[in-house]
Amino acid sequence: TSIALVPALLTATDRAARRSPSRQALWWLVVALVGTGLVLSGSVAGIAAAAAALLIWLSSPLVRASARIAVLATVVCALAVVVAAGTRVSSPIQRVTEVTSPSSGANNGSGEDRISVAREAWPRIKSDPIVGTGLDNNDSYVTIISHDYSVPYQIHGLPLAAWYETGLFGLVGLVGLLGVLAVLAWRGVGAARDEDDALVGWALLAALIAAVGEAMTQPLAFQQYGWITGVVILAWLHQLRPAEVPDTAPA
Numbered sequence: 001t002s003i004a005l006v007p008a009l010l011t012a013t014d015r016a017a018r019r020s021p022s023r024q025a026l027w028w029l030v031v032a033l034v035g036t037g038l039v040l041s042g043s044v045a046g047i048a049a050a051a052a053a054l055l056i057w058l059s060s061p062l063v064r065a066s067a068r069i070a071v072l073a074t075v076v077c078a079l080a081v082v083v084a085a086g087t088r089v090s091s092p093i094q095r096v097t098e099v100t101s102p103s104s105g106a107n108n109g110s111g112e113d114r115i116s117v118a119r120e121a122w123p124r125i126k127s128d129p130i131v132g133t134g135l136d137n138n139d140s141y142v143t144i145i146s147h148d149y150s151v152p153y154q155i156h157g158l159p160l161a162a163w164y165e166t167g168l169f170g171l172v173g174l175v176g177l178l179g180v181l182a183v184l185a186w187r188g189v190g191a192a193r194d195e196d197d198a199l200v201g202w203a204l205l206a207a208l209i210a211a212v213g214e215a216m217t218q219p220l221a222f223q224q225y226g227w228i229t230g231v232v233i234l235a236w237l238h239q240l241r242p243a244e245v246p247d248t249a250p251a
Helices: 006-015 021-040 044-058 065-088 090-102 110-127 156-188 195-213 224-240
Strands: 139-145 151-153
Touching: 006 021, 006 044, 006 065, 006 195, 021 044, 021 065, 044 065, 044 195, 065 156, 110 139, 110 151, 110 156, 156 195, 195 224
Parallel strands: none
Antiparallel strands: 139 151
């Protein structure tokens, strides 16, 4: 949802959608569902990633006033759903408090668990930084004390998880690939033929930022959604290239 939010907003506010009221209503429904699902998920990292993506997109002077109003409306609607749900769901503020709560026996927050995971994973990385443990399920866990129990816990976060599981080469490769995709998206914005193409570029760049934000907090097994953004960026850049005219002149 954090990766899809800005592309959904772009599609709901583009010219094609505005020419068809029924199509625009459908896309506004999609935006509402994505935004509401994001808040109701209770994912602190997801909400933070979506906020970063929105800031990137709104920093473009090409974003229309209607789109900026749409962002505000989406946030208000999502918060209204949380208020209407009452105690049945955790509010974003409550989730932040839960995640960042200090360790206190059975009530430690997941942030404390992440710190414990890093402490357990680092000795293995330090002992052999070149070769990782592998990508099988059993190789992506360490054992920590959480809620007064000894439990297996997946390595979270792109830098740590990639280094632990794939070694130094895997870490450098993944970070380098994300950097290349970001550079390509930025170059594509500058090479856009018109305002609509440039807005697509900004939306894809924002979605990539959200994907990177998610990757910094999730296990490697949960990061496949971000690579969809990379595939779309490459397809978009291919579409921007001028069509090649075959040489039909006589020799």
